[in-house]
Amino acid sequence: MKQRSSTRIPGKARTSSLTPGDGDTSADGRSVQASRTKTVTVKKARGRTTAQHRWLQRQLNDPYVQAAQKQGWRSRAAFKLIELDDRFHLIRPGARVVDLGAAPGGWTQVAVKRGAAEVVGVDLLPVDPVPGATIIEGDFNDPDMPDRLTELLGGRADIVMSDMAPNTTGHAPTDHLRIIGLAELALDFATHILAPGGAFVAKVFQGGSEKQMLTALKALFTQVRHAKPPASRKESSELYVVATGFRGLDKGED
């Protein structure tokens, strides 16, 4: 059987957190509802703004945050991929997976846990090593990234997934354009490294211009769907495009 490695490139490895499954044998997201606990009330503290107070109160009472901690996932976002994968069966055993915007590593953990053979996570921020995956610290737009990834994966990717989010400004139309820009770049990137038949998953925000992207997606993939997994907060306009059956690029198109 192939030995899995845990690699972080470049930079120093830091202590890795709990491995999913260590904390709870049901580390596949299905126990989220069951893990609800009593409401925690956060006392007002000097030096904490109302927004910070509200954020803390929400975090401490969020069943997904609690389940992620209990099960050893690095982010509550891990449950979004778990739910998308349960619905669309994206991560097949032996798959080659690219995770764009991987920090702190929740989606990367899920891809490994669900049987992907090769997983490479890319982020501008450092990510603690994820056993079974390779982490690259850098911008996915770097010109050498497609070649580096294909080499690390040992071939073209079966899935390119992007949970990337740009820094938000608080101005909804600007933030929307930024995220769509990022998702479009991720799509362009995916077309250069996906194997025919492959899948592309990306976070977008509702707001209008995601429709342009839909046209491009429909030309490139046999099936294109939108989904809002239950773990995605209701008040957020975030949703995910799930495109499967990559048609492949005609020669000369790249």
Ligand SMILES: C[S@@+](CC[C@H](N)C(=O)[O-])C[C@H]1O[C@@H](n2cnc3c(N)ncnc32)[C@H](O)[C@@H]1O
């Ligand atoms: C919401 S977080 C991802 C959470 C992750 N899916 C998880 O489950 O742990 C979005 C990440 O996208 C990364 N990001 C944004 N732009 C990027 C870029 N151009 N290249 C690589 N990573 C990027 C950010 O640094 C951030 O860590």
